[in-house]
Amino acid sequence: MTRSLSAVCCIAGGGPAGMMLGYLLARAGVPVVVLEKHADFLRDFRGDTVHPSTLQVMHELGLLDEFLKLPHQEVRELSLQIGAERFKVADFSRLPTACKFVALMPQWDLLDFLASKGRELPTFTLVMQAEVEGLIEAGGKVLGVMARTPDGPLEVRADLTVGADGRHSAVRAAAGLPVQDVGAPMDVLWFRLPRQSTDDDDTFGHVEPGRLLVMLNRGDYWQCAYVIPKNGHERVRAEGLEAFQADVRRLSPFLGERVSELDDWEKIKLLTVSIDRLTQWSRPGLICIGDAAHAMSPIGGVGINLAIQDAVAAANILAGPLKTGHVAAADLAAVQKRRMFPTRATQGAQSLIQKRIIAPLLGAKGSLPIPLPVRLLNRFRLLRGIPARLVGIGVRPEHVRTPAV
Structure with a gap:
């Protein structure tokens, strides 16, 4: 038997974009149903960086103090090691935001926090283990979604359906929205290693010819991203675990025998990097935001924050029309118009860096010269504010305009 729910807005996907949009709309008095296909938010190696722009949104919502009581680490500078030399390349201390640091926090804590705040609102409904399988359509308009749950099929009808279900979005596929592939020449292997109290406090990247390792200080462990050429995963596996351990040890000798804990490929997760974006984000009755609208490279760790900025912009533009029951095509187009420039600019910068x-x-074989910009950033602290602003705030940051009802 098919169960039925109805709401003014149905959001497919309980990631950062979906949970933030659901909370903002419910806070403004719009009845919202959020569908999350998993039973919980506990997935490892997701984007765990909460940038100053997102912390600013929490501040504007009056939630920052409570949010920062959750366990986290604070990154106030970024460093880059090229060969044996270490260079400081970003300084967040001068940003015009409430928090002048990047908070490293498991994404499930962020999502659990938003879910708990949403559940305090009478207009917010979160359904776990509800995987969207198709759209409900009539007369060229999307009227809701069909989802699969452990209790059987679920039908959710809504004035507006939002696809916030990630880079492999079932909603955007079902809607037939056109995708432009920007391309990426790399993939990433994610893993974690123990951190000792004698290790450096920095979050940093280490560059050697042919190899790049980024290490995020997570308190009692290092979260590591080992960058490989596109489709190079099978070659790395063919060379064996011992060769991989040796490469990691060469990049960060201080790890010593800790790298021996990488004794199973199951502990090393492949992130297939892609950069793409929808050329059209909406159809009558439907819009996509976050990774469903634009998959980002992990460079700068900005994907989660761009998704949350999408959610803030969407709430600012759509809350009023949703409350009156008249969401026009122009309203949906306004969200895309607002967020397309930051998307293009960020993806353009990521593509250029790649x-x-x-x-x-x-592809390098010999010694690496130190790029002039790196030397300048290391020498002049004021210049480090430029990459800090690009990473920490981004292009066209959004501010909460929706009222609290």
Whole structure:
């Protein structure tokens, strides 16, 4: 038997974009149903960086103090090691935001926090283990979704359906929205290693010819991203675990025998990097935001924050029309218009870094010269505010305009 729910807005996907949009709309008095296909938010190696722009949104919502009581680490500078030399390349201390740092926090804590705040509102409904399988359509308009749950089929009808279900979005596929592939020359292997109290506090990247390792300080462990050429995963596996351990040890000798804990490929997860974006984000009755609208490279860790900025913009533009029951095509187009420039600019910067810096690095054989911009950033602290602003705030940051009802 098919169960039925109805709401003014149905959001497919309980990731950062979906949970933030659901909370903002419910806070403004719009009845919302959020569908999350998993039973919980506990998935490892997701984007765990909460940037100053997102912390600013929490501040504007009056939630920042409570949010920062959750366990986290604070990154106030970024460093880059090229060969044996370490360079400081970003300084968040001068950002015009409430928090002048990047918070490293498991994404499930962020999502659990937003879910708990949403459940305090009478207009917010979160359904776990509800995987969207198709759209309900009539007369060229999307009227809701069909989902699969452990209790059987679920039908959710809504004035507006939002696809916030990630880079492999079932909603955007079902809607037939056109995707433009920007391309990426790399993939990433994610893993974690124990951290000792004698280790450096920095979050940093280490560059050697043909290799790049980024290490995020997570308190009692290092979350590591080992960058490999596109489709190079099978070659790495063919060389064996011992060779991989040796490569990691060469990049970060201080890890010593800790790398021996990488004794199973199950502990090393492949992130297939893609950069793409929808050329059209909406259809009558439907819009996509976050990774469903634009998959980002992990460069800068900005994907989660761009998704949350989408959610804030969407709430600002759509809350009023949703409350009156008249969401026009122009309203949906306004969301895309507002967020397309930041998307293009960020993806353009990521593509440039990938093509001009990372791809040549991964193909390098000899010694690496120190790029002039790196030397300048290390020498002049004021210049470090430029990359800090691009990473920490981004292009066209959004501010909460929706009222609390």
